Amino acid sequence: MKFVVAIIQPDRLHDVLDELENRDIHLVTVTQVLGRGRQKGVSQVYRSHVETGNLLRKIKIEVAITDDFLPNVLEALKVGAQTSNIGDGKIFVFELDQCIRIRTGEEGPMAIGS
Amino acid sequence: MKFVVAIIQPDRLHDVLDELENRDIHLVTVTQVLGRGRQKGVSQVYRSHVETGNLLRKIKIEVAITDDFLPNVLEALKVGAQTSNIGDGKIFVFELDQCIRIRTGEEGPMAIGS
Amino acid sequence: MKFVVAIIQPDRLHDVLDELENRDIHLVTVTQVLGRGRQKGVSQVYRSHVETGNLLRKIKIEVAITDDFLPNVLEALKVGAQTSNIGDGKIFVFELDQCIRIRTGEEGPMAIGS
Amino acid sequence: MFSALFRSFQKSLFFFMFLFSSAHFLWADTINAGDTAWVMISTALVFIMIPGLGFFYGGLVRKKNFLSILMQCFMALGFMSLQWACLGYSLSFGTDIAGFIGGLDFLFLKNVDSLALPSTGIPHNLFMAFQGMFAIITPAIIIGAFAERIKFLSFCLFSLIWGTLVYDSLAHWVWGGGFLHKMGTLDFAGGTVVHINAGIAALILTIMIGKRKGYPKHISSPHNLPFAVLGAALLWFGWFGFNAGSALAANGIASNAFVTTQIAAATSGCIWALIEWIRDKHPTMLGSITGAVAGLAAITPAAGFVSPMNAIWIGIGAAIICYIFVTIIKPKLGYDDTLDAFGIHGIGGIWGAIATGLWASTEVNSAGANGFFYGNPELLWIQFKATAVTILYIVPVTWIIAKLIDKTVGLRTSESSERIGLDLSEHRETAYTTLD
């Protein structure tokens, strides 16, 4: 099983979710994060105080899947999140050892899907 | 060492923390996340705008432990978080390569526990 | 490739970011989390209600790097985050399977860096 | 204060005018622009207390129940305004029937015109509007008792029925020429009618509805104290209208009420913080605003009858008594008066009623009476009796109303509603979005 973590632009969230859904991936977890990357943020000025604004709002999406779904997820993320501008984000893929559905106690691939 | 990530219902947090404590697991990290799962959220109506509300508030709990504590953690999570309703959440287990306590510089199992 | 997750004190964030920058590590993701650890929080009193305050505000920093950068990152985290007080936090290191830059589709070490 | 005005006419000739309208010219007082300006703005000030209360209470509950509090306040504003115009005002201020209730002369605002209210310089309909705000805020105070677990429908039903049966009666007894007024009870701006009344009702409801799930161990801290502070600020601000507006004129009695209000609130807020400072080493924001509100509740009945310096004593008393009640006695008794509607308004109101009996002085207000410390222990006894009588009335009637609703609609939401939060389960809304 794989655990995919993607950092994307906040306004791409809806598109990514739609694309995932289209590819039959319904279960995701979303977190609000801040990212520092190549993208330079707007520098904010508050009276005399300048905030360089290099921590930008981003969205983290986490999806646990069985190995065969990996290509689908990656595709969905790319299609949904890509704008070809700096700041589009990254996808990280991890090996997932175990997965348990709390409600039923099911484990492994049984538990992962919807 | 293992790294356990659980997504649970917000109102189960206190119980899960209690259960973990009961099993001698004191160190945890908690994050506020949003989850899309089988559970259908309440659809919200704002004037003419309907929000299907499929991103629901969830809590993510992360616990790093030595391998022998894994069963305890899983049990605590199940006991504390299970309501047998859809939306109870998932547990993900990862292999943890390394763990360092910043304060002391201790590493590995020494660093992980309380 | 490695994926480093560190939980630190909120007020150490700027120093850690500076230290990382000094070591040529520019890409990070930051999340606001709550931690329960050895550090005992200030117990808050609201009229008759006492909140033991054992969930303290912490910052989670995530950095994906190629293996050779690992020592740098660990050093930066230690230098930037260490105050030698309880509550300084932990560093967790994971094996990262795959990394993709969404904008370009680049993969692996090519994608990870800045 | 209204009670006091009446006293100065010895006989309740006021209500006669509606029976013998030929006698109207006798009462043809004219409208005084200054008094009217003051009472209009006072009415607006009491208005702003209602959302103020919503923020005061709402900042203290959990995020998931914030809107439910605001909604209850806003809806009370809605339906109680209508109840008041259609029925309540008449029950409270219509021609006295046996000292117990007002007649139906003012039903649907019949006879409530823009001409001067006898013995005042303000239009009759303005007096109605001013009093109407009190009729709204009183049930709204009770919200604190059953916050985070009541069914919205039950709240609406309860407020409407309780407002009619309990509030309107009490308003009549004390201000509308009823028996408490005849007995000589002093209640300048609503210590008995508003605060004791709401406080006692709150206690009954809190007991009947039961504790919140997880209380007291797993209940979170106030979710947004700044909103609670905003609410307290609006309450204090509006209270100037509440108390000084109750003079129904912009005169020395109003200004005295204004000053005592400020001083009692300031003192009580300070003292509460001081007690915490001594006991817990740290004065808190929540403590200060709680103390201020307790002081405001306590000064309400006394505002136009006591001197500014005595307001200090009332403030000190309010802080100490309510503090002890809320932080020591309540936890011992174990009921879950979520936002201390009883502990602050009930206890503070009772203290205020008694304190009026202690410090009232005819030097401050010749239409008032002297209290214990001014050589008239009698007043203390009257105040005590009035408090006892009203409590004796409020308890059973409130209990019956609440029980009836509980047995039919059910007071309490389902466990899952409570878990999800009332905002989503009752109103399908969330106070704050997480992402955008």
Next chain:
Amino acid sequence: MFSALFRSFQKSLFFFMFLFSSAHFLWADTINAGDTAWVMISTALVFIMIPGLGFFYGGLVRKKNFLSILMQCFMALGFMSLQWACLGYSLSFGTDIAGFIGGLDFLFLKNVDSLALPSTGIPHNLFMAFQGMFAIITPAIIIGAFAERIKFLSFCLFSLIWGTLVYDSLAHWVWGGGFLHKMGTLDFAGGTVVHINAGIAALILTIMIGKRKGYPKHISSPHNLPFAVLGAALLWFGWFGFNAGSALAANGIASNAFVTTQIAAATSGCIWALIEWIRDKHPTMLGSITGAVAGLAAITPAAGFVSPMNAIWIGIGAAIICYIFVTIIKPKLGYDDTLDAFGIHGIGGIWGAIATGLWASTEVNSAGANGFFYGNPELLWIQFKATAVTILYIVPVTWIIAKLIDKTVGLRTSESSERIGLDLSEHRETAYTTLD
């Protein structure tokens, strides 16, 4: 109301005084402290509506555009105050020129002194300030139409030009002795001048600027409903000054306007929630405050002319009509009036203008007129005509102003600005920090 005052003088002698200043002593009314106190506080109350509107609107947009709304409200407060003092007041209330526009006698506040305004008891400059707040809030209402996607510069230009060409004209027509006033139109506190005016302009702009990216599917919920509730509370609070202050005196007409304002808002808020309760099983916070604002908009022209009981009908009408419009018709038509500036203020204002024609009564205000239900169908026709005429004027002029700006500066921000949010892209600020 001002219109009514004028009527009672038959001929517009008012403006004569500035031509024949020797005649001044004829008009040497004196300042009445009570009236002045009331109009000063009313001016302050209308002032607080402007930030109130900012919070009402701002709570409903996405986080990333919150400051842009507040900024627009605050800047309108800035530059419209100056426009009014330098030019606008004179255009609106200067000596009538052909019934269409005011002369330049009051340019730069020349001749606007601290002496009593003829036929009132308040200083002339106070009248100017009171009216000025209306000139600020009217363009601010339009903000709801193009929220989340307008260029800040375009907003400023539009408001300034539109305020001068459209608002000032209409204020003159209805209140400044212009032709609508001569025709006998009743508009107590700005149903036509403020609400219909802003509402129609909002509709034009919303169509011209186009839908927000992602509308309607990917638009998030109101980001902070409590702030919207705070805004609504401040609006309601300030509206007492808006309506009752328009009597320009603290008298029975003011108090009547006060009462009708309270009752219409309360009714409309309740009814809106009730409709939701029936249709969707859940009454909502947003619905209640929307209803209340609709009721307030609708009662505005009628406040000093109708009785409190008839305010109930106006409130019910406002809730039902605006509800249907906003939740059923608007989605069908498909335009994106972001915060329903047209649906609430435009539609509510039109209903109010008509309703004034239905329920106005000289018993309430002898300087007014009787409406349809009081035996004078004529008034309904006058109200209808006045509404039609103003709309016929507003539409083309607004369209031209907006088009001109669109073709030069451009109304709409770039797509990337919209994506990032106006706070950052237009003002380089963020409403809330995430960490500290």
Next chain:
Amino acid sequence: MFSALFRSFQKSLFFFMFLFSSAHFLWADTINAGDTAWVMISTALVFIMIPGLGFFYGGLVRKKNFLSILMQCFMALGFMSLQWACLGYSLSFGTDIAGFIGGLDFLFLKNVDSLALPSTGIPHNLFMAFQGMFAIITPAIIIGAFAERIKFLSFCLFSLIWGTLVYDSLAHWVWGGGFLHKMGTLDFAGGTVVHINAGIAALILTIMIGKRKGYPKHISSPHNLPFAVLGAALLWFGWFGFNAGSALAANGIASNAFVTTQIAAATSGCIWALIEWIRDKHPTMLGSITGAVAGLAAITPAAGFVSPMNAIWIGIGAAIICYIFVTIIKPKLGYDDTLDAFGIHGIGGIWGAIATGLWASTEVNSAGANGFFYGNPELLWIQFKATAVTILYIVPVTWIIAKLIDKTVGLRTSESSERIGLDLSEHRETAYTTLD
């Protein structure tokens, strides 16, 4: 304004009445309801400025210190009210002693009754309450200087002592019949007494307490600008009472002050935003509200003495001067006046005092004087001298008080307290919860 009233009596007969109470009947002015209504509501308006200031300041600090700001404002409200009633009012307005301080005739509000204050139409105790609000807000303004790092105890001690030694003296000098008043200084509503005073004290404290840890590089942006906007809105709203209420009557002078207040604030807010627009390409929300507050501070001494059109110049000056000071000079000097209490109130107040000397005109207020542009350069000199003298007094006294506290209790919290945040370390509370 009070100073002006006095002048019209030539000799300070006022204070005589307390010595020769037999002469009382000579002064038996009666209470005017309109004036009383206006001053009561003005007092309430100044009250709401205090929480307003809390939100204005609090929105700009980091989350972890928000409550500490609100708490300081609220506690100042508490203990300064008591200080004022018990001692301060007498020191400020008691019988003049050598032009320097008031006598103890009003200690514990002795002799402060509900009867008309000589030469006004308002009750004496109302005047006391109105002035009391000024005595509270002045130390509260200083909070901006040492925000995020002061010990709560030190704040309380400092405010109490400074309020007594510095504020009460200055109030006496300028308004209570002291030497500055005799010298002919004009300070309508507190430019010198409130703003210069608080601003200079702020500068001293900010220097003595030192920079915040991490300043300027690692300090975050304002944590909640909407709350700061709310605060600014409440400040502006309340300032109408602050300035126009200082006329102590609802007359043409009050309305003039009302209008100049609105115009100066509007202009200054606009101009500040404009400067940013030109310099940084983007007008900001924080800039607009900062400008508005600077304009309000600057118009304060001038409000009842200058014409509305000249208020525009005062507003422009305030924006330009304070902007330069806050964004260019301050960073160069390198001290950490956290929320620019000196840069806005101090500098704005000084500009206002000078500007009064430039534009005051007896046409606006016959009890005032002509300024430089009205042919009387003398006044400018008087204003300048008064400013210099007060600064010469404030600096050493403030310095000594602060130093004493620093050496005993310590002004600054521990480093770890500062790191954790004052809310938790000083008050054991957090403003917002993260989860529930």
